[in-house]
Amino acid sequence: MADTKIKCGVLDMKKSLCALLILSILVFSAAGCGFGQPKPVQTEEFALGTIINQQVYGSNAKKAAEEVSARIKEFDALWTINQPGGDINKLNRHAGQGYVKLKPETINILMKARQIADLSGGAAFDITVAPLVKAWGIGTDHPRVISDEEVSRLLTLVNYRDVQINEATGSASLAKTGQMVDLGGIAKGYLGDLAIQIYKKNGITSAFANLGGNVVVLGGKPDGTPWKVGVQNPRSQTGDIVGVVDVIDKAVVTSGDYQRYFVKDGKRYCHIFNPKTGYPADSGLMSVTIIASSSTDADGLSKAYVLGLQKGLDLVKRYGKAEAIFITNDKKIYVTPGLKGKFHLEDVSNEYTCIQIR
Template identity: 45%
Template structure:
């Protein structure tokens, strides 16, 4: 599938993703039309929109360079492509170390750190379970308990060995595999923003399937307004809005990828300990912070922890804020966001106190 297309859109347009930029503005030089390009990468729809009053050619080139960088990362780390570095590590599982690029080694190192920091609730070696369930593919199914138990035995971040000196990686057990889908998208957003900034972009939104990263403020000097996805509706339905400047906004929720079997919904956020989709009182978690790769990894652990323990985790991380949406449509916002978040959907209730 190829969604490559250059489009001009007015600033009031809504980019329909898990987290939805909603800002409407006209820059100080009177240019009311941003330049936006959309590509299908990383298994999702990715959009980069630049709001600078510069020539179309200059902006086009900047966006193209950012997308080229995302494609480079995808070609190294995607589980949906063959011949990647992630594939090579899996093929050598239980046999030998594999030399990887600086990009892949950095993401593996970050991923192993957050896997350990979460005590394994976020685990980048979850590949065997992800492939078994096939959620988000045309062969999604509910595996047998025996199948789940077999694949669970292959999931353990401690069995990922990293050679810092030579930038090599090894999975110690045959049959193990990596899945960097819970962290590579954040790294891609950070890298796309870096490329844009290096090419002189001053006001932009990078939106990689719900990993939103804002560059500076919007052209009129105000924060960007970002809509938070309703986890019970199709993409584009909003629970509320948040104002951000130079921040990343990352959401994980039960609506992103799922299938139904015998009246039960099975979503893609798997629990490495049970082998089944995570099951608690949360429908989605949105994190707001400075670095997208960190937010990407932390959302899965915080989702696993649930509302109360998840909120405690957020409080301990400097510069991290969160929005929790429960299955009974209650919205909890951490203290640092209380002045920036607004409910816009009357079917949800904002609860100010997090225990």
């Protein structure tokens, strides 16, 4: 039998980090460093499996940035699926065995995940896809296409409603043995909201944080103008952007097939799973960017990628508090009405067409 070549996307970490660095440089440079401008506290560190950047203005900027860093590291350990002693690891190990006591923040994020999943009935976002994620191995050194039989078996473990939460006791359970929760599709969003809370508590009025491509901004730039956040060209190997969106007090979160994937027999398999089919999503989209006040909601809603253009737009409309940028496989960029005048096409490849939805 001839060898089958497997090409992995996210395994080339240098490309992923390069793209994040370019995004960070874009936002940093947009802040302005001219004479008379206040100097920010800038940080860069590795956490959540990615690069975390902060740019914080104000007299308490250093204290606020350090507190954000500490909290991110705390929850990274608490929610990483394979972290011994962490809440999610504990919940998964006790699947089918009743309730386990969890930290209040873990209960909160599990409840938030349930609310976001309810918007699509679990068709777009479901934190119990973890058994499928593990079996496919996308993002590891050994990704594989699993059999239809294995997909069917694992699908019986996927149902976000099986995450049972008891707020009164601060505990949760998984209904079936073998079920697993993975917060990878919402954790960075939740921590983005936490960063904003910490900035506000410390009297900060202008800041941004980039958690591996999940961007949150507090206020505008120090001069009052909007922050400018780049939207990546999904097919650029060097992190080029296709456009820029102007934001104040918003989160900007993107999900796409270029972030983690592998290619086998000419077919691209991305890390975003369709919870109803058990296969990596193949929706006619390359990426979905959500702009919303809630970073947590934006993170979950960006999985509208699974639904395709029309159903994805319907989901965003049903949520009612977000704008979106959908990029299709045929290189068309669909922009929702609330972004009119705020999204600017900057496609150096000259391959994309921007369509403003009315």
